């Protein structure tokens with residue numbers, strides 16, 4: 523049980539977050555986009571949408587703080603819906619100009635429990651006219667995968683053509699069971715396994731085993747948190763080609779992401795699908 527003062531602070535933050543969500547961009551909730559780069563060709567194949575909250579008095583608040591807060595008071599479903607709406611619309615506009623592009627968004631396990639979540643997503647796809655196969659939903663391993671309800675929601679999302687990724691792969695409780703019970707599309711190797719790579723010569727068995735596992739299961743593999751040339755070279759040598767990380771770009775506001783995308787499109791041929 524929290525101390526009364528903490529409870530009080532949480533209440534205030536909750537009210538502030540509610541106001542911010544209701545006001546949209548004017549409320550300080552912004553979506554940044556981090557490029558997903560196919561490194562061997564240099565193409566930007568998509569972006570992960572990451573939320574930022576800039577509070578007028580408190581300044582930048584990290585999603586690592588406000589997402590758990592939103593999860594504890596049920597606001598996270600509104601947040602996830604807002605992010606999906608903005609990101610899907612943005613992705614469709616970029617597609618119109620630059621060709622197919624994937625948009626990945628993080629969805630909280632709480633939203634998946636929400637009865638109408640499939641209808642919410644379907645509605646967003648219809649309104650934004652984004653092809654479903656261009657949307658990838660990132661889930662962490664800690665969702666209650668054994669629950670019938672969750673499984674049926676995931677199956678319906680897949681049935682619509684939406685892609686499903688396991689985020690932070692290797693750090694949750696149930697990694698392998700997850701893969702056994704549900705056909706996901708993509709594994710995102712957690713940053714900790716990328717950080718373990720210090721030189722591209724030195725073998726890093728868990729990292730390379732995760733990549734092999736993905737290949738074995740015919741899954742896409744994305745490495746997150748790539749910061750150095752050594753890490754990039756090691757991953758390429760292990761046949762992991764899609765990467766995300768500060769080495770390529772930090773998460774960017776929409777207009778800056780578009781410039782990054784433009785540069786990639788102009789320097790290389792366009793990609794044919796999401």
Ligand code: C2E
Pocket residue numbers: 556571572573584585586589598601602605628629630660689690713746747748749766767768769772773
């Ligand atoms: P995540 O989905 O695993 O996102 C990757 C995080 O790693 C992001 O942190 C990103 O800025 C950071 N990152 C990217 N490249 C590098 C790198 O090279 N080095 C390092 N050290 N970090 C890097 P961020 O944006 O602070 O987000 C933190 C987490 O908050 C996300 O982890 C995600 O789980 C959650 N989150 C963010 N936006 C949303 C959202 O809209 N909805 C939900 N439900 N969760 C969100």
Ligand code: MG
Pocket residue numbers: 570627628660689
């Ligand atoms: Mg993610």
Ligand code: MG
Pocket residue numbers: 689690710712713746
């Ligand atoms: Mg991650």
Ligand code: MG
Pocket residue numbers: 689690
């Ligand atoms: Mg994470």
